[in-house]
Amino acid sequence: MSRQLFYNGRVYRDHRFETLCVLSENGVITEIGEWIYAPEAERIDLKGRRLVPGFLDIHTHGAAGVDVNSADPDGYEKISRFMASQGTTGWLGSVLTDTKEQTLACIEAYKQWKGMEHKGAAMMGIHLEGPFLSPEYKGAMPEHLLQSKNIPLIEEYQKAAQGEIRYITVSPEVDGMVEDIPKLKALGIQVAIGHSGADYDTARAAVANGAMASTHTGNAMKLLHQHFPAIWGAVLEDDRVYCEVICDGRHLHPGTVRLILKTKGLERVVAVTDSIMAAGLPDGEYRLGVNEVVVIDGDAKLKENGTRAGSTLTSGKALKNLIAFTGRPAEELIPLLTENPAKLLGMDGQRGFIRQGLFADFVVLDENDGVEETYVQGRRVF
Incomplete structure (x- = not known):
């Protein structure tokens, strides 16, 4: 099973940024919380940056x-x-x-x-x-x-x-x-x-x-x-x-x-x-x-x-x-x-939000709103 834990970042949820962790398994978001225990997951340190859909x-x-x-x-x-x-x-x-x-x-x-x-x-x-x-x-x-x-x-x-x-x-x-x-x-x-x-x-x-x-x-x-x-x-x-x-x-x-x-x-x-x-x-x-x-x-x-x-x-x-x-x-x-x-497009049950059950598709933004990293179903593609 492929698992990724995104932590130490500000996550975009409900139109605001919150300090949260996001866990994905096999390309799908499985848990969002202030603290997540997942010792076997790949740990991705966001270093205080913003994680958006x-x-x-x-x-x-x-x-x-x-x-x-x-x-x-x-x-x-x-x-x-x-x-x-x-x-x-x-x-x-x-x-x-x-x-x-x-x-x-x-x-x-x-x-x-x-x-x-x-x-x-x-x-x-x-x-x-x-x-x-x-x-x-x-x-x-x-x-x-x-x-x-x-x-x-x-x-x-x-x-x-x-x-x-x-x-x-x-x-x-x-x-x-x-x-x-x-x-x-x-x-x-x-x-x-x-x-x-x-x-x-x-x-x-x-x-x-x-x-x-x-x-x-x-x-x-x-x-x-x-x-x-x-x-x-x-x-x-x-x-x-x-x-x-x-x-x-x-x-x-x-x-x-x-x-x-x-x-x-x-x-x-x-x-x-x-x-x-x-x-x-x-x-x-x-x-x-x-x-x-x-x-x-x-x-x-x-x-x-x-x-x-x-x-x-x-x-x-x-x-x-x-x-x-x-x-x-x-x-x-x-x-x-x-x-x-x-x-x-009627695809909001798959994409467009950081929400449990949706694809782990993320963008990491820098302080100037520029794209620093991109993840598709939990995999870093940029």
């Missing part, structure tokens, strides 16, 4: 030179190891709208990755960004690959993925999409709305039918107008909806981040990276699905027309940015990277 990135297209859309199993492992170095312990592979053949290839590579030995973050499943999206707000989506609703196609993808497509982004104004949201949810897929010019009433209808999130809120969507609140107004207003935010200072002004937090509350905002293969690498030319991308000063844009195309953000940097943008302490903002994405 591992970060969860539910929207990323790649990192470390690997694009999700073209990755093989070794490529997914390379992303996973980079993610671990940034404090991320779980991530969804976001598949940009692509051909049916290439999407199925991404799913197959993920299944092969699951059969490998891993030394990084856990890939928790797949996020489909499209293909049922608005051409007008396509962003980096290849327009010729967008299509109208096609539930049999998603059923085929989900069968190939053995039920591990967790999340999908759709535009509610696509004909018949609002009515088909319950069908997607019945497949075990959480639905986000985005890349959309939907009007207010259509967006509200999508939420009423079960859409639970908005994809990179404020980006690639029709903006709020005092007479026409549109999709952005609908998702800001509704307490049921989680709002993804990309906190790189480019996709959203810091004041906009503060406004979203004030409107939604800390419990309904999910910090994502929307990173591409350039994350962790210098400026240069890269790819995002079928697109050529140029990164200048860390800002990724399509070579073709200058449209912003994902980011080079990491979860660790997102936490630091959130602290800088809002002036709030880390303990108030950590849920945006941990428990909120876990709740959105």
Whole structure:
């Protein structure tokens, strides 16, 4: 039996830090207390540092030179190891709208990755960004690959993925999409709305039918107008909806981040990276699905027309940015990277908290809120 005892640290629990010990056995938290007797366990001295739940990135297209859309199993492992170095312990592979053949290839590579030995973050499943999206707000989506609703196609993808497509982004104004949201949810897929010019009433209808999130809120969507609140107004207003935010200072002004937090509350905002293969690498030319991308000063844009195309953000940097943008302490903002994405995906019985019975996925933060160590199911991976 593999056992680890984390001691002499401040543990994040119930949105505050407490001086506690945490015991894990075979990758699962078994005990939390002020003092734990476990003489046979591996002892991990936190040296007074803070132990927080591992970060969860539910929207990323790649990192470390690997694009999700073209990755093989070794490529997914390379992303996973980079993610671990940034404090991320779980991530969804976001598949940009692509051909049916290439999407199925991404799913197959993920299944092969699951059969490998891993030394990084856990890939928790797949996020489909499209293909049922608005051409007008396509962003980096290849327009010729967008299509109208096609539930049999998603059923085929989900069968190939053995039920591990967790999340999908759709535009509610696509004909018949609002009515088909319950069908997607019945497949075990959480639905986000985005890349959309939907009007207010259509967006509200999508939420009423079960859409639970908005994809990179404020980006690639029709903006709020005092007479026409549109999709952005609908998702800001509704307490049921989680709002993804990309906190790189480019996709959203810091004041906009503060406004979203004030409107939604800390419990309904999910910090994502929307990173591409350039994350962790210098400026240069890269790819995002079928697109050529140029990164200048860390800002990724399509070579073709200058449209912003994902980011080079990491979860660790997102936490630091959130602290800088809002002036709030880390303990108030950590849920945006941990428990909120876990709740959105229905995975809060496995991840997102330091709680008995959950995976022993941890990040050790230094005094400046930087990532010093990362543990996945009790194993140090960074």
